[in-house]
Amino acid sequence: MTFSLVARSTDGRLHGVVVASKFLAAGALVPAAAAEVGALAAQAHVNLAYRPQGLALLRTGVAAADVVAGLTAADPEREHRQLGVVAATGPGASWTGSACHPWAGGRTGDGWAAQGNILTGPEVVDALADAWLAGSTLPFAERLVAALRAGDEAGGDRRGRQSAGLLVVERGGGYGGGSDVLVDLRVDDHPDPITELGRLLTVHTMLFSRPDPATLLDLSGAVAEEVAALLGALGHPVAGEGPEEALNSWAGLENLEERLVPGRIDPVVLTHLRRVAPHVPAPRSAS
Template sequence: MTFSIVARSDDGRLHGVAVASKFLGVGALVPAAEAEVGALATQAQANLAYRPQGLAFLRTGLGAADAVAGLVAADSGRTHRQLGVVDADGTGATYTGADCHDWAGGQAGTGWAVQGNILVGPQVVDEMRDAWLGGVDRRFPDRLLDALRAGDLAGGDRRGRQSAALLVVGRRGGYGGGSDVVVDLRVDDHPDPVTELARLLEVHRMLFERPDPETLRELTGELADEVSRLLAGLGFRGDRSELDARLAAWAGVENLEERLVPARIDPVVLAHLRARS
């Protein structure tokens, strides 16, 4: 019912899963990941116990292939399961039970595992693999999404489209540095879920990523005057001496607080302020 990619970033800092299916809320069932431990996708007649059990195996230092073997060996329904795992070292492994609905299969290599069932054919997995391998210059979440999109464009789930999800973890990479969840986005019921997932990733990036220091602009002179005027027009009035506080108050309402830097402004924040005005 599903096609997915499980992967680790080339620098070893991030693990993630991207998945799509003709199934309601696939993101609530298939992906699991833990920072600096590994990631997995459980699908077909998904055994949800694979998620905590698989991460527990990986946490002890078990490799991807051994984790797969351990999970399916203890499962009487293993012939109906499909599973992809990437461990902390980046080794990938995939498993497809003999009774998964055609077309079903997977491939794995260093840093990735791709698998799917009830697909239009093996080209879905081939295209996902090629997109992943060809995306070395892409940011990790985009690279995962590119692979998912390639599978979707190759025909994906032969029953159609419904849901998609993207999960990325990295040590202290989440909101405010207080979480390991870098990205956790789900499209539960949509006619074009992979495209919608890509849109949500862009919104997530705008709201929650920290600014690039090289692009920050000094809040002085004419720029400071403009920002002050725009804030006042939106109801955040005050003196120029209070500009940082006024900008912070507005950014908090807009959920842009992660992009604030005292006495400077992120071009993303500036563009959003101008658009809101």
């Protein structure tokens, strides 16, 4: 019912799962991941116990192939299951039971496992794997979605489309640093779920990604003047010596607080401010 990719970033800091299916809310059932531990996708006639049990094994340092072997050996219905696992190090592993609906199968490599069932053919898993391998220059979450899109374009689930999900974990990578869940997005019921998942990831990246220190602009001079004018046009007048207090107030309402840096402004925030404010001519020297 599903095709998925489980993967680890090259530096081992990120683990993630991306999945699509002609099944309601596949993202609620298939993926599981723990930061710097591993990730897995449990699918076909899914055994939900694989998720906590698999992560427990990965936390003890068990290799991906041994996790697959342990979970399936203890499961009398294993021939109806499909499973992909990636550990903190080493190659990924995949299991496809003999009773899974065709086409069903998987491919694995260093730090990744691609698998699917009820697919149009092996070209779907091949496209998943090939796109993952070719996408090394993309940010990790975008790379996962690009691979999923390639699998869909190659044929995907032979019954059609319904849902998609993306889970990415990183130590301290969650909102405000309070969790390890960097991205957790689901499209539960949609005629084009992978396109919608990509749209949600774009919004998530704008709102919640941390700013790149190399691109930050000093909140002074012409930049500060423009920011003050834009904020004033939006009903956030600047009081005192600079626009930082008004900027923080506005950014909080726009859910951009993760991109705030004292004394500076993220170009992503400035671009959004320019987009939503009534037209205010920018000073020539502002970036």
